[in-house]
Amino acid sequence: MDLRWIPSSLRATIHDTLESCLRPSPRRYYEWVAGEILNLIEQSPAAAIVELGAGTAPITCELAAATSGRKDISLRPSDLYPNLALYQSLEERFPGVVQADRRSVDFSRPVDFPPGSLLVLSATFHHIPPAARLQVLKTLAPYRVAIFEPLRPNVASLGLSLLGFFAGLTTPVRFWNQRPGNWRRVLWCWLLPLAPAIIVWDGLVSCLRCWTEKEWKEHLATVIGDQRPSFVKSKLVKQAVVW
Numbered sequence: 397m398d399l400r401w402i403p404s405s406l407r408a409t410i411h412d413t414l415e416s417c418l419r420p421s422p423r424r425y426y427e428w429v430a431g432e433i434l435n436l437i438e439q440s441p442a443a444a445i446v447e448l449g450a451g452t453a454p455i456t457c458e459l460a461a462a463t464s465g466r467k468d469i470s471l472r473p474s475d476l477y478p479n480l481a482l483y484q485s486l487e488e489r490f491p492g493v494v495q496a497d498r499r500s501v502d503f504s505r506p507v508d509f510p511p512g513s514l515l516v517l518s519a520t521f522h523h524i525p526p527a528a529r530l531q532v533l534k535t536l537a538p539y540r541v542a543i544f545e546p547l548r549p550n551v552a553s554l555g556l557s558l559l560g561f562f563a564g565l566t567t568p569v570r571f572w573n574q575r576p577g578n579w580r581r582v583l584w585c586w587l588l589p590l591a592p593a594i595i596v597w598d599g600l601v602s603c604l605r606c607w608t609e610k611e612w613k614e615h616l617a618t619v620i621g622d623q624r625p626s627f628v629k630s631k632l633v634k635q636a637v638v639w
Contacts, residue, residue, distance in 0.1 A: 397451075397598065398476075398523055405577075406591065408479055409584040410598070411451035412571055413564040413591040414519065417599075418546050419454065420563075423556075425546045425634060429518055430458035432629075432636055436514065436542060437469070443512035444470040448503040449520035451475060452482060452575075453496075460490040467492070470510070474501040481576040504532045509539060518544045521637075522605040533619040543637040547603050553633045557599025564592025612637055 397410045418425040433445065433455070447455045453473035463469055471490070473483060474497035483496035501507060504524065509515065515536065521543050524532050547553040568581040584591040607615070609630045616626045616639065626639035 405580040406584050408577060409581050409591040410594055412581055413567045413595045415452050415454050416567040416570050417560045417563040426454045426458045429455055429544045430462055442514035444472055444510040445516060446509055446513050447473045447516050449475055449517060455516055455518050460493050470495055472497055476500055476502055506535060515539050515541045519546050522602050537619050541639055545606055545635045547606055548633055548635055549603055549606050549608055553603045556633055557596060560595045560599050561592045564595050
C-alpha cells in the first residue's frame, strides 16, 4: 500500500481490508488503541489528536464516537495518500470534531502540528524502512507521540496474518453503504481478490519488520533519552510505545 504505482482504488480497498481484520472480535484492536489514547489524555489533556498515516482513519472514527459531545478535542487524520472522499464524510458525520488534513503528509519530514497535539501512529511505523527509522524518531522526538502496532515479531502474529485473507473477504459486506467505495471493494475483494491476498503478504512482512520490545527501548534511550518519560507496553499481538 506504500507503492506509488498501486491504483488508488486498490490502495483504498487494502486500507478497508486491513480494517476488516483489526476492528471486529476477537482482535478489537482499534477499540484498544482508542482506550489507550483516552487514558493518555485523561492524564495529560491534548488539544488535538493527529492520526498520522491514517489510511481509513479508524482511530479517528473510534475516538470521535467515544468522545461524542466533547468540544475540547480536535481529531485530525492525515496520510501520505489522503482519502479525500472518506475525510469529507467523516467531517460531515462529526462536524466540528473531525478536521482532516487534505495535504499529502509525510511524517518522516518536519511538519507543523497544532500546539498541544498528541501524534498517533497506528499500524504505521513498521512501514518505515529500517535504515530511516532513527531519523524519523528524531523528527518526532520533540512532540508528544503514541505509536501502536497490531502485530509483533512472533508466531502468534504470523498465524493471525494468514487468517487475514478470510477476514478480507468480508470487507464488501462490512462496509456496504457505510462509506464511499461499494463497487471497488466488490472488484478488489471478490472479482479480483487482490486486496485480501495483499493484506496477508503485508501482515507477514509487517511481523518481520516490527521491532521487539528490547529494540524499542534501546532506540528510545538513544533518541529520547532523559528528555521526557517514555514506556513500551507489549501484549501477545500488539504493542504501544509512548513518550
